[in-house]
Amino acid sequence: MQIRFGTDGWRGVIAREFTFANLSIVAQATMDYFIAQGLADAGLVIGYDRRFLSRRFAERVAEVAAGNGLRVRLSDSFTPTPAVSWAVHESGAGGGIMITASHNPPEYNGFKIKENFGGSARPSTTRVVEEIVAANIANGREVRKLPLAEALRGGQVQLFDAGAPYRRQLSRYVDLERIRAAGIPLAVDPMYGAGTGFIPELIPGAIELHSEENPGFGGIPPEPASEHLAELSALVRERNLGVGLALDGDADRIGAVDENGEFFSAHMIFTVILRHLLEQRGLRGAVAKTVSATRMVDLLCEKYDLELFETPIGFKHICELMLDHDILMGGEESGGLGVKGHIPERDGILLGLLLLEAMAVTGKGLRQLLNDTMDEIGHFYYRRIDLPIDREAKERLITKLRAGGVRTIASRLVAKENFRDGFKYIFADGSWLLIRPSGTEPVLRLYSEAGTPDLVEELLRAGREIAGL
Known part of the structure; x- marks a missing residue:
């Protein structure tokens, strides 16, 4: 078996590449890495999305972690990837594991490593884990496991609500009272994913689509792309809503539909939120974007005299910059966006709330906000x-x-x-x-x-x- 981590994690088709046996091998290599790096004593956070068998896969990782002597905090329900990352950061854990295949089709599942700073594993980290996997297979390394029931009784694994501390962080970061007072009529499509329930709980009155459990995702990959949001667009038009927000399968990416029911791309979201952070919040810092992201970001950086970094595609590259530099905002074409003062992680729920904050503060819709900017820097x-x-x-x-x-x-x-x-x-x-x-x-x-x-x-x-x- 050859394991390769992609732009964010190892993924495979369930029961073909992504099996309990292969997962156990990858989990053992990851525990070997944490132990070698001196991170094991700080414990591990484990979460999972709503895909087929995700909870069982997460429990297997917990068994392997406990079998290697790591203390585990295992989410007691499905949870967004940013919530797991925040739990790692807030608790001072040695790292985290998220079982998810993000926006991939339903037959896939995946394994994301979160480092102790609360963000995606850096390429240097995943390369070492890949090498440990290969060496363990070659050497016949035994996978150490402690049955979950025994680990729970002994306290090596503890169940916890990963959503609660994350919601508190969102409440601190975003002006929820301003948003609620604005009364923006909105709909949210979590695409049957792990972000279900989070925005309506914070913004009462929000309409939520596709909130029921459906590991097949209604036959549509849980990716907030224009071709997947026809139902959200129609609802915004029919009910004359102010905005529609969409999350991918593990809620670390954002998509939107504007006040006209038209798709509002990640490039547009990046542009509107960057302007909001600069003008309404008065924040400053450098900006990071991937090579496929919009030129509108370049022009805003020129306008406000901000340093701009450009990276290969993949938020892990932006994460590295956020660790080493004062980055105000970083983003990629696929809807992965992160901001200063949070964690070096893309966060679809937080970015959706920031869009609402920008609307509440200005009294304008998303398309109006974008057009205001494009009237100054050019239309794209x-x-x-x-x-x-x-x-x-x-x-x-x-x-x-x-x-x-x-x-x-x-x-x-x-x-x-x-x-x-x-x-x-x-x-x-x-x-x-x-x-x-x-x-x-x-x-x-x-x-x-x-x-x-x-x-x-x-x-x-x-x-x-x-x-x-």
């Missing part, structure tokens, strides 16, 4: 498409692009290249095209941003031509 349109590509074609394309020679795209002169993660071509007017072959899937992703929707489509077509797809 964005789209990403995912295309199937076989391994040979992907390798040929990578070789071709690495060799250089792409001087014009869609009859436009390339002004700048950025090959930090994929192949990004930037034009004189600020528009850009990113060609990014997936490192783990037979998929080619094309991203484009420009001043008009027509130019976005033109650049995407040109990207397909370059790829021969």
